[in-house]
Amino acid sequence: MTTTRIAAIDVGNDSLKGVFGKLESEVNIPNVIARDIEDRPIIGIEELDAQSPLDGIHIRVHSPTLKDNNAIYRVGNLATKSTNSTELDPGSSKSEEDQTLVMLFASLALDAAGHEGFKKNNKVIEANYTLGTGLPLREVKEGKDVGYRSKLLGSVHQVEFLVTPQYQGVKVNIRFDEVKVYPEGFAAFINLVMDNNGNIINKELIDKRILIQDIGGLSTDIAVIKDRKVDDDKAQGFNLGVSESLELIREEIRSRHGVELDSRRDVVEIITKKSDRNHIMVKGSRTSVHDIVDRIMLELAKKQYRHLRNMWQKNSQTEICYFIGGGSSVLKEYIKTLNNNLDGYNIDFFEDEKESIWMMVHAYYKLISDYVRKSEKADKVKEEQKLAKSK
Numbered sequence: 001m002t003t004t005r006i007a008a009i010d011v012g013n014d015s016l017k018g019v020f021g022k023l024e025s026e027v028n029i030p031n032v033i034a035r036d037i038e039d040r041p042i043i044g045i046e047e048l049d050a051q052s053p054l055d056g057i058h059i060r061v062h063s064p065t066l067k068d069n070n071a072i073y074r075v076g077n078l079a080t081k082s083t084n085s086t087e088l089d090p091g092s093s094k095s096e097e098d099q100t101l102v103m104l105f106a107s108l109a110l111d112a113a114g115h116e117g118f119k120k121n122n123k124v125i126e127a128n129y130t131l132g133t134g135l136p137l138r139e140v141k142e143g144k145d146v147g148y149r150s151k152l153l154g155s156v157h158q159v160e161f162l163v164t165p166q167y168q169g170v171k172v173n174i175r176f177d178e179v180k181v182y183p184e185g186f187a188a189f190i191n192l193v194m195d196n197n198g199n200i201i202n203k204e205l206i207d208k209r210i211l212i213q214d215i216g217g218l219s220t221d222i223a224v225i226k227d228r229k230v231d232d233d234k235a236q237g238f239n240l241g242v243s244e245s246l247e248l249i250r251e252e253i254r255s256r257h258g259v260e261l262d263s264r265r266d267v268v269e270i271i272t273k274k275s276d277r278n279h280i281m282v283k284g285s286r287t288s289v290h291d292i293v294d295r296i297m298l299e300l301a302k303k304q305y306r307h308l309r310n311m312w313q314k315n316s317q318t319e320i321c322y323f324i325g326g327g328s329s330v331l332k333e334y335i336k337t338l339n340n341n342l343d344g345y346n347i348d349f350f351e352d353e354k355e356s357i358w359m360m361v362h363a364y365y366k367l368i369s370d371y372v373r374k375s376e377k378a379d380k381v382k383e384e385q386k387l388a389k390s391k
């Protein structure tokens with residue numbers, strides 16, 4: 001019997017989120033890659049291995065599914081430091097970009113390298129996964145999930161770690177026993193109504209008509225759920241996320257206060273921290289940036305609210321709208337205030353920002369575990385029937 005490991009992976013435009021096995025490990029990698037155009041400087045092995053593998057993902061990827069086979073990439077944090085790094089273009093198709101696959105394979109290889117259960121010869125790991133993942137509703141509607149799935153299933157994909165802390169020279173051969181590709185909006189709904197054992201946990205919600213507005217880093221998707229299904233025709237996606245607004249805040253802090261923040265992540269930290277929110281230090285003095293943040297975030301919240309209103313008009317029998325995704329955590333208070341002053345829709349947010357951001361991947365995990373459980377059961381029944389016959 002082969003050992004297969006469960007993997008649930010959400011390749012978000014902003015970051016990849018993955019959970020593995022019996023949920024004992026997870027990864028979060030910024031969705032940024034850079035083709036290696038110059039050699040990564042060789043640093044002393046001790047110095048290198050003192051770092052986390054996550055901060056130095058440097059890999060060669062062999063896979064017939066890639067348009068560019070055998071290319072070398074820096075992935076995640078390491079790529080953000082490169083001058084030629086690429087982020088996904090919101091208008092592109094996730095299922096057709098090498099970037100999606102490179103991210104997916106990198107995250108699996110990282111998990112495999114840190115996992116004891118796979119067969120390993122020298123530095124070659126044979127990794128078998130049962131994968132649950134997703135694509136935007138639009139791509140599933142166009143039928144792209146079918147090709148995406150068969151590309152993954154049909155071949156062996158190899159990730160070779162190059163100058164990566166702790167994993168230098170390790171090669172991981174990735175095979176999939178099964179791949180399920182779920183539509184993103186539907187997955188969020190599943191997470192709301194099902195627990196990790198496949199039981200229904202929210203009987204009241206399951207037959208309601210609901211909207212799910214997922215505000216991510218670069219995009220917003222609104223799913224319409226009716227009769228326990230997503231209504232493909234009604235769902236809508238917009239190329240509007242929270243990243244652009246975070247960038248604007250960062251620029252204005254630089255021009256007004258002369259303070260250079262390293263990344264959008266720093267902006268998120270400033271506007272979400274529990275104590276001293278919306279304050280920065282300028283030359284050692286505590287300084288408020290509340291006005292900058294409020295103006296820019298309110299602007300974005302208004303745009304998001306317009307989309308909500310529009311969707312509600314087209315789906316007048318909606319009972320509730322859930323806001324999920326990282327953007328929803330950042331915009332929560334602004335959208336709530338607008339809603340109180342304007343239409344007063346029945347809307348809900350998730351208190352915990354991690355829950356909001358990991359919603360999709362937890363749903364994939366529930367769905368793929370449920371699938372594994374059911375197919376194991378079916379196998380067992382078949383075994384028993386075989387045994388009974390042979391008696």
Ligand SMILES: Nc1ncnc2c1ncn2[C@@H]1O[C@H](COP(=O)(O)OP(=O)(O)OP(=O)(O)O)[C@@H](O)[C@H]1O
Pocket residue numbers: 011012013014015016214215216217218219220241242243246264265268272324325326327329330353354356357
């Ligand atoms: N605690 C947090 N950790 C990370 N990002 C956060 C946090 N709180 C808010 N954010 C913001 O949420 C955004 C990421 O949201 P999310 O992970 O939902 O996007 P994504 O799924 O990767 O992108 P998309 O939905 O556009 O494909 C980031 O731009 C970040 O600024």
Ligand SMILES: [Mg+2]
Pocket residue numbers: 012013214216217325360
């Ligand atoms: Mg997302």
